[in-house]
Amino acid sequence: MLKSGRLCLFLLLVACLAWGTPLWGQQTTVPELRPEQLQEMLSQGADFLLINTMSPIECRDHAIPKSVCIPCEAFGGHIGELPDDKGKKLVYYCESDLCLRSYKSAGKAKELGYRRVYVLKGGLPGWKQAGFRTVAQERIPRRAVPSVKAAMLKKWLADKEPVYLLDISSEDAFRQAHIDGAVNIPFYLLDQRYHELPSDRKIVLVDERGFRSFLAACYLARKGYQTTRLFGGMDSWEKMLKNEKRAPTGKGK
Amino acid sequence: MTVCRRISDGAKMLRQYGKSVAVRFACAPKANRMFPAIIAACCFLFVLTGNARTENTTALDRRSVASGQCLQCHDEYKFRDAFPRSVHGNIGCGGCHRGIADLRRHSRGEEKPQPVSCGSCHERIAAEYLANFHYIQEDFRCYDCHRGIHALTAVPRRDFKRTIVERCTECHSNEEYVASGHSEALLKGNQDAADCSDCHGLHNTRVYHTALDKYPAEAREFYTAKCKRCHSDPVMMKRNNLSPELVRYYEETYHGKIQSVGYASRVAGCGDCHTTHNILPKSDPRSSIHPGNLVENCGRCHRSFHPRFVDYKAHPNYRDRKNYPSLFWTFVFMSALLAGTFLFFWTHTFLWWRKTYWETHRLEKLGLQAHCSLSPQDRIQHVQRFSPGERIMHVLLILSFFILVMTGFPVKYPEAVWAGILMDLWGGAANAALFHRGAALVLIGIVVYVGWLSYRFLFPKGQGTRGWVGRLLGPDSLFPNLKDWDDLKGMIRWFFDRGEMPKFDRWTYWEKFDFLAVFWGMFAIGGSGLLLWKPEWSSYLVPGWVLNIAAMVHSEEALLAALFIFTVHFFNTHFIPTKFPMDRIVFTGTYSLEDLHEQRPLEYRRLVDTGRLDAVKRAHPGIPLKLVAAAFGLASLALGLLLTILIFWAILF
Numbered sequence: 001m002l003k004s005g006r007l008c009l010f011l012l013l014v015a016c017l018a019w020g021t022p023l024w025g026q027q028t029t030v031p032e033l034r035p036e037q038l039q040e041m042l043s044q045g046a047d048f049l050l051i052n053t054m055s056p057i058e059c060r061d062h063a064i065p066k067s068v069c070i071p072c073e074a075f076g077g078h079i080g081e082l083p084d085d086k087g088k089k090l091v092y093y094c095e096s097d098l099c100l101r102s103y104k105s106a107g108k109a110k111e112l113g114y115r116r117v118y119v120l121k122g123g124l125p126g127w128k129q130a131g132f133r134t135v136a137q138e139r140i141p142r143r144a145v146p147s148v149k150a151a152m153l154k155k156w157l158a159d160k161e162p163v164y165l166l167d168i169s170s171e172d173a174f175r176q177a178h179i180d181g182a183v184n185i186p187f188y189l190l191d192q193r194y195h196e197l198p199s200d201r202k203i204v205l206v207d208e209r210g211f212r213s214f215l216a217a218c219y220l221a222r223k224g225y226q227t228t229r230l231f232g233g234m235d236s237w238e239k240m241l242k243n244e245k246r247a248p249t250g251k252g253k
Numbered sequence: 254m255t256v257c258r259r260i261s262d263g264a265k266m267l268r269q270y271g272k273s274v275a276v277r278f279a280c281a282p283k284a285n286r287m288f289p290a291i292i293a294a295c296c297f298l299f300v301l302t303g304n305a306r307t308e309n310t311t312a313l314d315r316r317s318v319a320s321g322q323c324l325q326c327h328d329e330y331k332f333r334d335a336f337p338r339s340v341h342g343n344i345g346c347g348g349c350h351r352g353i354a355d356l357r358r359h360s361r362g363e364e365k366p367q368p369v370s371c372g373s374c375h376e377r378i379a380a381e382y383l384a385n386f387h388y389i390q391e392d393f394r395c396y397d398c399h400r401g402i403h404a405l406t407a408v409p410r411r412d413f414k415r416t417i418v419e420r421c422t423e424c425h426s427n428e429e430y431v432a433s434g435h436s437e438a439l440l441k442g443n444q445d446a447a448d449c450s451d452c453h454g455l456h457n458t459r460v461y462h463t464a465l466d467k468y469p470a471e472a473r474e475f476y477t478a479k480c481k482r483c484h485s486d487p488v489m490m491k492r493n494n495l496s497p498e499l500v501r502y503y504e505e506t507y508h509g510k511i512q513s514v515g516y517a518s519r520v521a522g523c524g525d526c527h528t529t530h531n532i533l534p535k536s537d538p539r540s541s542i543h544p545g546n547l548v549e550n551c552g553r554c555h556r557s558f559h560p561r562f563v564d565y566k567a568h569p570n571y572r573d574r575k576n577y578p579s580l581f582w583t584f585v586f587m588s589a590l591l592a593g594t595f596l597f598f599w600t601h602t603f604l605w606w607r608k609t610y611w612e613t614h615r616l617e618k619l620g621l622q623a624h625c626s627l628s629p630q631d632r633i634q635h636v637q638r639f640s641p642g643e644r645i646m647h648v649l650l651i652l653s654f655f656i657l658v659m660t661g662f663p664v665k666y667p668e669a670v671w672a673g674i675l676m677d678l679w680g681g682a683a684n685a686a687l688f689h690r691g692a693a694l695v696l697i698g699i700v701v702y703v704g705w706l707s708y709r710f711l712f713p714k715g716q717g718t719r720g721w722v723g724r725l726l727g728p729d730s731l732f733p734n735l736k737d738w739d740d741l742k743g744m745i746r747w748f749f750d751r752g753e754m755p756k757f758d759r760w761t762y763w764e765k766f767d768f769l770a771v772f773w774g775m776f777a778i779g780g781s782g783l784l785l786w787k788p789e790w791s792s793y794l795v796p797g798w799v800l801n802i803a804a805m806v807h808s809e810e811a812l813l814a815a816l817f818i819f820t821v822h823f824f825n826t827h828f829i830p831t832k833f834p835m836d837r838i839v840f841t842g843t844y845s846l847e848d849l850h851e852q853r854p855l856e857y858r859r860l861v862d863t864g865r866l867d868a869v870k871r872a873h874p875g876i877p878l879k880l881v882a883a884a885f886g887l888a889s890l891a892l893g894l895l896l897t898i899l900i901f902w903a904i905l906f
Contacts, residue, residue, distance in 0.1 A: 125390055145424055
């Protein structure tokens with residue numbers, strides 16, 4: 001009786017720990033900087049390296065002043081661009097507060113031995129929301145890019161509409177989930193590989209959350225491609241599939 | 254400010270680029286001596302013509318600069334012909350393209366104008382736009398939407414909404430909106446119908462526009478407020494043959510109340526049932542609220558329900574006897590019950606207070622003391638009235654009742670200032686709901702236990718059903734009998750100084766009412782509460798419209814119970830002048846033999862006659878028990894009175 005009681009207590013403890021672990025896991029070990037702090041560092045001319053982890057196309061389009069472009073996915077190929085001094089402050093940012101690219105890059109930098117690595121809280125949108133300016137090297141003219149919702153795209157695919165599904169997510173994200181028939185050219189390689197795309201079909205751009213496909217579509221449209229984008233990206237696609245699984249019929253669900 | 258800037262910019266350009274007649278003249282070396290005279294003449298003319306013409310004059314000058322200077326190189330059609338006719342034609346090229354100091358350097362490409370800042374004139378829009386999703390996420394600038402800015406002409410008011418829809422749907426090809434009732438009305442020229450900007454904002458399109466998962470509360474609150482803004486406008490709704498009351502009816506339901514109290518993410522807002530874009534009338538088979546689609550529609554939030562669950566009315570009008578008869582008559586019944594109960598008991602309470610106060614005053618004035626036939630030794634002897642089990646039950650009852658009131662009433666009166674504060678104290682609507690259910694379980698447990706005790710009282714072990722009628726109507730029973738009716742009449746006579754106060758036995762008629770009211774309350778509140786606990790499962794027992802009735806019964810009966818306890822019960826037991834401020838007996842369990850003799854003479858006589866008096870004698874309660882009883886009792890009374898004030902505050906204001 002006593003033994004079974006202890007066993008129950010132990011199992012309860014394990015369950016509590018298991019339940020609590022993801023919460024701890026979510027906590028980042030990389031400290032965050034607020035946009036105001038970054039602005040102060042920039043205005044004071046502090047000695048640090050500000051790194052944009054987005055694709056070269058996005059980096060050229062608009063970025064925080066004085067930032068260098070090292071796409072997260074291409075981290076390994078740009079190690080030489082990082083300072084030799086491991087004590088120098090590095091600040092990473094990416095395209096949204098939901099994006100993990102800056103955290104991934106920051107983690108890799110820490111693995112390389114950099115001691116003072118930070119991430120900009122809220123990313124580039126947070127910076128803009130705080131009212132600070134951006135600079136453009138080569139701004140891509142925005143244009144009206146039609147979007148298609150997940151349910152409609154599914155119908156297009158079922159009807160065998162002549163569309164080319166281009167997934168611009170990273171290789172890892174594409175491996176985890178993608179729409180059947182989609183071809184992966186990660187955004188950070190799009191400027192090098194866009195010529196692989198067919199010009200006789202409408203290209204439907206798919207990204208992770210629908211935030212990046214617009215700029216990619218504008219970029220490709222300027223190259224002469226006919227583009228559409230999946231509204232809400234893979235997030236909305238997966239949500240649609242989930243909703244369909246619930247299939248409400250008859251007695252509730 | 255803007256005008257001044259425009260004037261100074263214009264003058265600067267005139268001086269610097271000076272090829273127009275006046276400026277060329279001014280810049281020519283020979284004319285330098287005449288320059289002050291010309292300026293003076295200009296100032297004179299300026300004063301004569303008045304400030305009203307300043308802007309036009311400047312605009313004309315600027316146009317001449319645009320034509321004469323900029324157009325020499327930038328001579329495309331859009332600059333030469335379209336721009337002067339555009340909405341910005343009057344501010345000239347320099348109004349937007351500033352910062353060119355040397356035209357020759359500019360023509361050689363050595364000097365470029367400053368970036369165009371629309372915000373220097375459109376300040377409010379620029380400030381709003383900083384929070385715009387399109388800017389923050391996609392880095393849209395003004396000219397990305399306002400394309401062809403040089404030929405931009407004013408859109409007639411009647412085409413404004415249509416133009417917005419056309420512009421938004423260039424990217425957001427929203428087939429659902431285009432097929433919706435709003436769009437149809439708008440395309441037919443109805444200026445009341447919502448365009449994209451009415452819900453999403455024009456220059457302040459919020460970030461949760463597309464991030465509903467991340468901002469469920471903000472988004473639901475924001476969009477529901479947008480719907481309500483038009484649909485509660487009586488003039489607009491009347492003009493469009495719609496009811497402005499529907500919003501109010503929604504706000505009277507559980508969904509609406511939880512939203513009003515500040516927890517929009519927990520319940521369905523307008524868009525959850527009516528969808529966000531495909532908003533069509535109920536009669537349209539494509540509509541989400543068409544009877545054929547309701548199972549699917551409700552099923553987006555609710556699970557495992559019987560199809561009749563969708564008979565629930567989301568916007569019921571309980572005042573409408575024709576369309577909602579069951580709800581109407583429930584409302585009439587509950588209102589009559591509340592009015593009748595309070596009319597009787599508040600009158601009873603007032604008359605009782607009057608009589609006691611006057612009587613006490615009379616005795617004090619005459620220096621009299623109530624005569625007691627007991628010996629001094631007997632008078633201070635304590636006797637038991639409530640057993641320890643009964644006292645624990647009462648404490649549990651108090652705690653659970655307060656939790657129920659404090660978690661339930663913020664939902665009943667969500668608009669009250671205190672409702673949100675109280676909800677936050679519980680840590681949110683979800684926590685409050687959890688506490689509410691927990692307290693309900695305690696209360697149900699107590700009532701079931703009391704039911705079992707009552708059963709055992711009527712049918713004790715070994716006796717079976719023999720003599721149960723006698724026990725039911727006997728002096729130890731809490732069931733009303735004829736003596737109670739006589740006592741009531743006697744009390745009323747006593748209130749009006751027409752007789753002696755009746756002599757009571759163990760339980761008075763008002764105590765019996767308190768006891769039995771709990772059973773009625775449990776039937777009404779408990780039954781409806783259980784139905785509402787898991788409404789989806791309840792749909793296997795009752796159709797959805799019964800849940801509307803259950804919600805009303807639960808709410809009104811709660812008001813009856815709370816106010817009855819906090820006013821009538823508190824007075825009868827504690828605030829009556831002879832016991833004020835409180836009677837500790839329910840916590841200590843005993844009172845003096847003198848009190849027994851005075852308050853319940855018939856019980857005293859029975860105890861003496863049957864020789865059971867010694868068996869109920871107890872020691873005087875100790876100081877710790879008295880202190881705890883006083884602290885807990887007074888705190889409960891204070892809290893109850895505070896809650897009464899809050900409830901009346903919500904009802905009256």
